[in-house]
Amino acid sequence: MAASNEFRTCSVTGLKVHLPAEALIKANAVVAVVFLAVGGLFGLLVALTRWQAVHILPAEWFYLLLTAHGADVLLFWVIFFEVALLYFASAILLNCRLATPWLAWVAFALMLAGAAIANVAVLQGESSVMFTSYVPMKAAPHFYVGLIVFAVGTLTAVGIFFGTLVIAREERTYQGSIPLVTFGALTAAIIAVFTLASGAIILIPTFLWSVGLITTIDPVMYKVIWWGMGHSSQQINVAAHVAVWYAIAAVVLGAKPISEKVSRTAFLMYILFLQLASAHHLLAEPGISSEWKVFNTSYALYLAVLGSMIHGMSVPGAIEAAQRKLGFNAGIFGWLRKAPWGNPAFSGMFISLVLFGFLGGISGVVLGTEQINLMMHNTLYVPGHFHATVVAGTTLAFMAFTYLAVPLVFRREIVLPTLAKWQPYLFGLGVAGISLFMMGAGTLGVARRHWDITFSDAPLTFEYPPAAILMMGLNGMSAVLAAIGGLAYVLVVVGSILFGKRLDAPDAERPRFIPRLPTTVAAYGSAGTLHVPGTIVLVTVFFMSFVLYYFVNWKYLSEIWPMR
């Protein structure tokens, strides 16, 4: 197979690029963006329905599109993009050929077919079981078939990533250890194996149950195993977007981690402990012991949270060190003021980092604490939390990365640069809004997945405080803003891929948003300095907010549940 051994040399980076790998990255990324566009639109409609003054969808459509929204964005957008990232972090960063490109195309076809089948099932209306598809709610059999086929395709893609690591090692295409970004991708791939195994263990019997071959599935058993998949897949996202943060800092600023050793150890914490946090979804479940709950969500989880805190310090630290090296040394925050805020790859990454830490991280630890979880369980606080993690964190980081991937992989200049510059701010502000206002409404007790909180046609009524209705309105407005930011992303990406100036001519200019030779992204090496005072201040502010908010919640709990 001559075709599978063809390479080109990248005119920007000088890296050797395996052409079949490049084609696969393109295909997976394009499909990802299509699912983001479709799923994002559904999200907007859901949010507009929960805005009581608008209340746009009828009840059946609300639950239908809520199901489609969750699947299209959290499964299909994110995972197609991650497969593209896995191929990028292995074949491209390791200067190596991708293992079995033909099989990667089979994986791609399976994923696409699975995603299409699941979408058809949901849109037909018999599968409005929402993202978690808890039994005994039953979806149409082809809903489960779609998810299983998608998972088989994904597992194949993950296998190809591991195969590529083996090839790179045997053909000695890199020296020493794999680059940090590839190590982050490896972390994501490892978590993906556990995720997909849990998915297979639970979805195959559920499919058999849906066609009548199995009579019952125990609901608690279902939840335990399903969340082995449902939660762990979020940890794939965390590992992947942290890798993307490092990659963007390296490409845009030439940043190196403060310490390779420490950053890798933080990823090791993820590999060992992050998946155990799946148990936080069962904190309110009767019948399961507190030992299991507390071990998995506290003792073990805090080690994984420690990993996140290390990355949360290491990424801004890397940026600060790089900026100081470039000469931006004024004061404590001169490096931050002089950061390339007009470069959407950088601004998107930094906004993702801040929102993920402050909104997603802190609310996550609060939700993951058995006692205070009870105040927010199954309220809108939960979607508020995870829109901060998977939308502000993962989705925005992936969007930011696209501004580098389009010139490097598609070899097209970004069009509409002004719109591109504003895009991360629009989307970031919108998503910060939906996260905060959903958390706010949840704190006031508003349930998640609820079509009409005014109970207008219910025999028993209940009145939420007016502040809750206000929060839902603000949430709807933020959703519009986020949707505009999302639309801007799709316009810029599709426009660039189709109409962007070609960058493969020998005399082509350096891409707009890649100001320097991005060599550090594929290399091993630490920044070799600990002089990062600005980062230390930022981290201190973070810790203080964290501690304060955590204890405020215990205080609330003591008021709800007085011990007399």
Place this chain on the structure above:
Amino acid sequence: MPAMAPETEGGGAAERVPAMQRLLDNHFLLLFLGVTVPAVLYLVWGIMEVAQIPIGK
């Protein structure tokens, strides 16, 4: 699979590779750990917990 001796930056190949780095460079050992640890502590333990709940009559 013989672990290729990774070189640290600037160091020669002869330099002894620290244990931690050998672990981090052993991708398939990491894969084994990353699957086994949650399989035992979360899945197997969790399933045992659920299996021990008495059946209602």
